[in-house]
Amino acid sequence: MDGDLTFRVPEPGFIDNLLSVLFPLRCVHCGAFGYWLCQSCAEALTAIGPENCSRCGRPGLDKVATCAECRGRNLPFGFARAAFRFEGPGRSLVHALKYGGQQRLARLMAAISCSAASLTVPEKDVTLTYVPLHRSKLASRGYNQAELYAKALSRLLDLPLTGLLEKKHPTPPQNRLNSKQRQNNLAGSFALRKEAGPPNSRILLIDDVYTTGSTAAECARVLCGGLGARVDVWTFARTVKE
Numbered sequence: 257m258d259g260d261l262t263f264r265v266p267e268p269g270f271i272d273n274l275l276s277v278l279f280p281l282r283c284v285h286c287g288a289f290g291y292w293l294c295q296s297c298a299e300a301l302t303a304i305g306p307e308n309c310s311r312c313g314r315p316g317l318d319k320v321a322t323c324a325e326c327r328g329r330n331l332p333f334g335f336a337r338a339a340f341r342f343e344g345p346g347r348s349l350v351h352a353l354k355y356g357g358q359q360r361l362a363r364l365m366a367a368i369s370c371s372a373a374s375l376t377v378p379e380k381d382v383t384l385t386y387v388p389l390h391r392s393k394l395a396s397r398g399y400n401q402a403e404l405y406a407k408a409l410s411r412l413l414d415l416p417l418t419g420l421l422e423k424k425h426p427t428p429p430q431n432r433l434n435s436k437q438r439q440n441n442l443a444g445s446f447a448l449r450k451e452a453g454p455p456n457s458r459i460l461l462i463d464d465v466y467t468t469g470s471t472a473a474e475c476a477r478v479l480c481g482g483l484g485a486r487v488d489v490w491t492f493a494r495t496v497k498e
């Protein structure tokens with residue numbers, strides 16, 4: 257990546273100093289002391305360039321082309337874009353935020369993804385929302401990593417954020433399922449939150465990782481159907497099958 261991406265802790269106060277003695281800060285990928293993400297790991301993030309599938313954002317294609325995975329697929333979102341490949345330091349950041357309890361990483365991840373070449377900062381009439389967790393998962397993890405990332409993006413981009421969706425019932429983890437099984441696993445599991453106010457005419461759905469697009473597609477289907485809005489998808493990372 258270009259630019260200075262050395263992510264040290266800013267201006268530590270007394271509590272931060274105490275915590276840093278008890279729990280020294282380490283780079284999420286290589287373990288170097290004193291950083292959330294050290295300079296060399298920041299440079300090793302694999303950015304997804306501006307040339308990618310017009311629908312799903314799969315890299316390596318002319319902007320107007322659609323990849324083989326999307327052809328013939330009825331995707332309910334306009335486009336999906338990700339900042340980095342889900343590998344190396346990008347994968348470590350997602351894992352540390354999602355499973356490592358490192359909630360503060362959401363701000364860093366928002367900051368570095370906002371400048372990614374694959375992403376265009378949305379216009380003003382956009383409402384941000386995020387992929388929800390079922391309340392049982394939320395209770396065990398203590399937070400929703402997609403919501404934290406979306407909140408950080410909302411602050412940085414000065415765009416409104418609303419929790420528009422809820423997950424009605426828990427579903428088994430997606431990571432061991434194929435694309436068809438993922439779709440079936442999620443079918444009917446998301447719903448519009450009753451208390452959610454009307455959003456703008458465009459919605460940007462935020463998640464941490466795009467894998468096969470099943471989660472994004474199911475959420476977008478509910479949002480489009482219930483609100484009649486255009487939905488696009490923004491994730492921090494994306495898996496790329498070669």
Ligand SMILES: [Zn+2]
Pocket residue numbers: 283284285286287288293294295296297298
């Ligand atoms: Zn490092």
Ligand SMILES: [Zn+2]
Pocket residue numbers: 309310311312313314322323324325326327
């Ligand atoms: Zn595609």
